[in-house]
Amino acid sequence: MSEHLDLPSMRVGYGAADSTGADGVVEHLDTTWLTGDPPWPALFQRWLGEAVAAQIPEPNAMVLGTVDADGRPATRTVLCKGADADGVVFFTGYDSRKGRALAANPVASVTFPWIAMERQVHFRGRVVKVDPAETLAYWQARPRGSQLSAYASQQSEPIGSRADLVAAAAAVAAEFGGVDGQTPVPVPPHWGGYRLEPVSVEFWQGRADRLHNRVLTEDTGTGWTVQRLQP
Numbered sequence: 001m002s003e004h005l006d007l008p009s010m011r012v013g014y015g016a017a018d019s020t021g022a023d024g025v026v027e028h029l030d031t032t033w034l035t036g037d038p039p040w041p042a043l044f045q046r047w048l049g050e051a052v053a054a055q056i057p058e059p060n061a062m063v064l065g066t067v068d069a070d071g072r073p074a075t076r077t078v079l080c081k082g083a084d085a086d087g088v089v090f091f092t093g094y095d096s097r098k099g100r101a102l103a104a105n106p107v108a109s110v111t112f113p114w115i116a117m118e119r120q121v122h123f124r125g126r127v128v129k130v131d132p133a134e135t136l137a138y139w140q141a142r143p144r145g146s147q148l149s150a151y152a153s154q155q156s157e158p159i160g161s162r163a164d165l166v167a168a169a170a171a172v173a174a175e176f177g178g179v180d181g182q183t184p185v186p187v188p189p190h191w192g193g194y195r196l197e198p199v200s201v202e203f204w205q206g207r208a209d210r211l212h213n214r215v216l217t218e219d220t221g222t223g224w225t226v227q228r229l230q231p
Ligand SMILES: Cc1cc2nc3c(=O)[nH]c(=O)nc-3n(C[C@H](O)[C@H](O)[C@H](O)COP(=O)(O)O)c2cc1C
Pocket: 058, 061, 074, 075, 076, 077, 078, 079, 080, 090, 091, 092, 093, 096, 097, 098, 099, 155, 156
């Protein structure tokens, strides 16, 4: 397949030297943009708001990296459902492949790949389960169809066919009064939220000639540092 695609020559240049990039920002990302304690939330909220305003698809999608008990890394996309000074929150199956990795190794990375904005934000840190009240509040805000599917799905386990999957979902729907029923679907015991509590957050802004801007903020244990990194 890829032999018909000229991958080596595929590239996009970012901005023009010393001018604005696709992020619409003339000034270069600078360490002085990161203020506050911790220093990352204000700039992160601004960039997230700009990604939403730019109408890029799924601006709250983030690529989550985990490492399993055998040291094998894996990444997949999840939706960010909360972001504040305490960290970034996502919801998933606790017994899924990622859930099992996080049980063994409660650390992760997440990357927001805002490529259309020529931006990326990268977090690393410890991961904790959110408390059940936070999971319940989010669960109740999900569409009923998504609740039924999450209830039916043993996420990341094999299933024989699409028909088997549809039948499993239909059985769960019947248990709770049908797809359009009124019986509330309880939070499945195997489902809930996690919060990545960042110890490092890196902001990346693409610039001409690959002379990009990178600013890293890290929690050293005695306070947050802010440094520019080479591209
Ligand atoms: C844009 C996008 C958003 C997704 N959001 C979630 C999510 O919030 N939670 C989730 O469990 N899976 C989500 N998925 C599916 C995951 O990428 C993944 O396939 C699933 O969670 C199983 O991952 P695992 O087997 O590594 O545990 C999303 C996929 C895409 C493409």
